[in-house]
Amino acid sequence: MQNILICNTTKASTPYMIPYINCSIYSYEELCFFLYENIPLLEKVFIPKDLLPFLKEELKLNRLYKVLEDMIKRKESARNLILAIFSAKSYYNEGEVRKWRGAYDRFYQSPWYEREKETADCYMHYKKYERAKSHYEFIIKKETELEADFLSKVYYNLGVCCCKQFDFAGGKLHFLKANEVKKDALYLQSYFAVLQLCDNEAFVRTEVREKGLSLEEFGKIVDEVDLYKEEAKKLEDAKRLANATYHKQHGKIGEFYAQIDDMLSSFKEDYKREG
Amino acid sequence: MVNHSSLYIGIDFDQSKMQISYYNPHTKEIEPYKEQKDSESTILSIERYFTPKNTKWYHNLRFVKWLKGKITLIKEQLGCETIGCLCLTQKYIDTDFYEWLDTFAQESEIPRERIICMNHCNAFLHYILGEGKDVYSRKIGIFDFNYEGMEYYQYEMANISKKQLFALQKESYQDKLSIEDYRTNQDKTMDQAFTSIIKETVMKEGAQLAFLVGEGFERDWEVESIKLLCQNKRVFKGQNLYVKGAVRAARKEKESLLDEDTFVFAPGLLPYHIGLHLSDEENQIKWLIQAGTPWYQRFGQIEVILNHTNTLRFVQKHVVTKEEKEFQIELLGLPKRPNKTTRLEIDFSFQSEEAGQVLVKDLGFGQMYPTTNRIFRKEISLL
Numbered sequence: 001m002q003n004i005l006i007c008n009t010t011k012a013s014t015p016y017m018i019p020y021i022n023c024s025i026y027s028y029e030e031l032c033f034f035l036y037e038n039i040p041l042l043e044k045v046f047i048p049k050d051l052l053p054f055l056k057e058e059l060k061l062n063r064l065y066k067v068l069e070d071m072i073k074r075k076e077s078a079r080n081l082i083l084a085i086f087s088a089k090s091y092y093n094e095g096e097v098r099k100w101r102g103a104y105d106r107f108y109q110s111p112w113y114e115r116e117k118e119t120a121d122c123y124m125h126y127k128k129y130e131r132a133k134s135h136y137e138f139i140i141k142k143e144t145e146l147e148a149d150f151l152s153k154v155y156y157n158l159g160v161c162c163c164k165q166f167d168f169a170g171g172k173l174h175f176l177k178a179n180e181v182k183k184d185a186l187y188l189q190s191y192f193a194v195l196q197l198c199d200n201e202a203f204v205r206t207e208v209r210e211k212g213l214s215l216e217e218f219g220k221i222v223d224e225v226d227l228y229k230e231e232a233k234k235l236e237d238a239k240r241l242a243n244a245t246y247h248k249q250h251g252k253i254g255e256f257y258a259q260i261d262d263m264l265s266s267f268k269e270d271y272k273r274e275g
Numbered sequence: 276m277v278n279h280s281s282l283y284i285g286i287d288f289d290q291s292k293m294q295i296s297y298y299n300p301h302t303k304e305i306e307p308y309k310e311q312k313d314s315e316s317t318i319l320s321i322e323r324y325f326t327p328k329n330t331k332w333y334h335n336l337r338f339v340k341w342l343k344g345k346i347t348l349i350k351e352q353l354g355c356e357t358i359g360c361l362c363l364t365q366k367y368i369d370t371d372f373y374e375w376l377d378t379f380a381q382e383s384e385i386p387r388e389r390i391i392c393m394n395h396c397n398a399f400l401h402y403i404l405g406e407g408k409d410v411y412s413r414k415i416g417i418f419d420f421n422y423e424g425m426e427y428y429q430y431e432m433a434n435i436s437k438k439q440l441f442a443l444q445k446e447s448y449q450d451k452l453s454i455e456d457y458r459t460n461q462d463k464t465m466d467q468a469f470t471s472i473i474k475e476t477v478m479k480e481g482a483q484l485a486f487l488v489g490e491g492f493e494r495d496w497e498v499e500s501i502k503l504l505c506q507n508k509r510v511f512k513g514q515n516l517y518v519k520g521a522v523r524a525a526r527k528e529k530e531s532l533l534d535e536d537t538f539v540f541a542p543g544l545l546p547y548h549i550g551l552h553l554s555d556e557e558n559q560i561k562w563l564i565q566a567g568t569p570w571y572q573r574f575g576q577i578e579v580i581l582n583h584t585n586t587l588r589f590v591q592k593h594v595v596t597k598e599e600k601e602f603q604i605e606l607l608g609l610p611k612r613p614n615k616t617t618r619l620e621i622d623f624s625f626q627s628e629e630a631g632q633v634l635v636k637d638l639g640f641g642q643m644y645p646t647t648n649r650i651f652r653k654e655i656s657l658l
Contacts, residue, residue, distance in 0.1 A: 001554060001555075002582060003554055003583060004552070004554075004581065004584070005579060005580040006553070007577075015641075023643065024642040025641065027641065029618070030641040030643065033613075033615065034643070
């Protein structure tokens with residue numbers, strides 16, 4: 001096995017943007033890695049005609065460009081086009097390509113709800129929470145006769161998506177639902193972590209009693225949330241907020257509003273990217 | 276391929292003196308440039324630009340303009356349209372001089388890719404190879420009596436594994452013969468000392484040819500020693516050995532003598548091949564630097580991707596002895612990434628033919644796994 005791969009390919013000056021993911025691709029190796037690791041997304045994001053000019057003009061892969069161009073004219077499948085991309089260089093060896101072929105075929109032979117979940121999981125990895133949620137919700141809406149283990153994971157991931165979008169009410173709801181479908185300490189802990197973060201103490205204590213969480217377990221959750229709060233203070237946004245607060249406290253209202261506007265614009269951009 | 280409408284020119288700097296030679300496409304000879312046509316002297320004084328304490332004297336723009344003028348004059352005299360290649364040679368070349376060539380190219384309006392440089396040893400090798408197999412296949416002794424004193428170079432060619440090796444080894448006799456001895460006319464003392472040096476060197480090594488070069492041989496003081504030297508060998512004395520070698524190098528347009536079938540071992544050149552192991556199990560090596568490359572050259576960077584490893588293993592192999600040494604760089608502290616998503620840039624640089632370093636920079640993997648900008652550094656010894 002070759003432990004060191006020599007890169008002798010051109011790097012793009014203008015990257016290729018994977019659609020719906022907003023992931024920039026600068027090299028042949030990055031393209032291969034993306035195609036290899038994201039089978040569930042390929043149906044949506046692999047658009048060969050859009051990719052061709054990038055391969056030719058930016059990556060200077062003229063031979064591959066010609067091969068793919070001919071294959072597209074012959075209306076070859078996406079699977080075969082991707083295999084041609086893998087075969088152009090030796091980023092992936094024969095064994096790895098064979099493994100990918102197997103995984104690709106297995107994905108498309110699996111039940112629709114498994115494909116939906118894997119697609120949603122991929123979107124979550126790329127922080128596309130809205131898209132992930134739409135796939136999770138589609139599963140929940142369409143199919144009721146699902147295995148508890150599978151369904152609980154769908155609810156749980158949906159809860160995570162909600163929390164990532166600061167929808168803590170949604171997060172709590174889905175974590176609880178996940179635990180109802182199948183009892184799991186992780187689901188309950190996540191529910192209580194959200195509670196600890198955003199609800200009043202009295203309500204939290206009531207819930208601890210009603211859900212039968214031990215004090216020890218609850219103590220651990222409190223400690224963990226406190227730790228995250230401490231770590232959050234070190235983040236850039238926390239520092240900017242502290243800076244803005246300082247301005248306000250010292251009567252520099254103009255600077256205060258400028259800082260807040262800046263932060264809000266940046267949050268909006270992040271939200272749009274993660275949409 | 277040599278273009279006859281192009282000028283191929285060599286320039287030898289020797290402290291405050293300079294020589295220019297060029298290939299005359301009409302006579303098909305290498306000819307020296309003379310300030311005055313009727314004069315025998317081919318030495319140009321650059322005293323007004325050169326100061327011994329200022330090691331970067333060539334940065335002087337007036338000097339560059341003056342040199343540019345000389346080159347243009349020669350080009351016009353020969354009716355050449357372009358500069359095919361310009362080769363600059365001096366005793367030592369360092370990275371400052373090498374990098375100065377970019378400035379020189381800009382100021383002189385000669386394309387950078389047509390300017391090469393080499394030290395005197397390399398220029399000598401080009402000279403000898405240009406003399407034909409009858410010469411370069413022999414053992415040769417070179418006595419260079421320069422501003423640092425007497426130096427002896429032993430040249431020989433060997434066939435190793437179906438390849439040719441051209442080796443030049445240096446010995447210093449500066450303690451026996453200094454340039455001050457020459458400049459203060461200590462002729463008799465010098466003659467005696469030189470006799471002793473000849474016995475230790477060319478007589479002992481059995482050299483068949485001898486060359487005498489350098490300021491210290493401008494005057495004929497070697498009365499008795501030359502008789503000993505001339506026994507059973509041909510002796511050549513002259514000051515244009517290096518500049519002729521530079522012209523020959525310019526005509527080949529090679530900064531080194533390296534090709535698939537030759538290796539070179541000489542002062543100023545790296546004595547080791549350096550390679551990177553591509554596999555832990557199989558003996559797959561990617562040779563990154565070839566022995567015989569001038570140490571001051573830019574080597575360019577190579578980019579690699581890690582596959583189930585966090586270690587780079589390098590090997591250095593001596594061009595003559597074939598001795599192999601390994602060194603490795605453990606890439607500690609890189610973030611955990613999926614396999615094949617750590618791209619590294621490997622960059623070699625040297626301070627001399629004895630020492631250098633390799634820098635390995637983490638490039639990450641595009642936007643997916645951003646770089647940490649971490650740089651790993653390893654010193655390399657080529658002794």
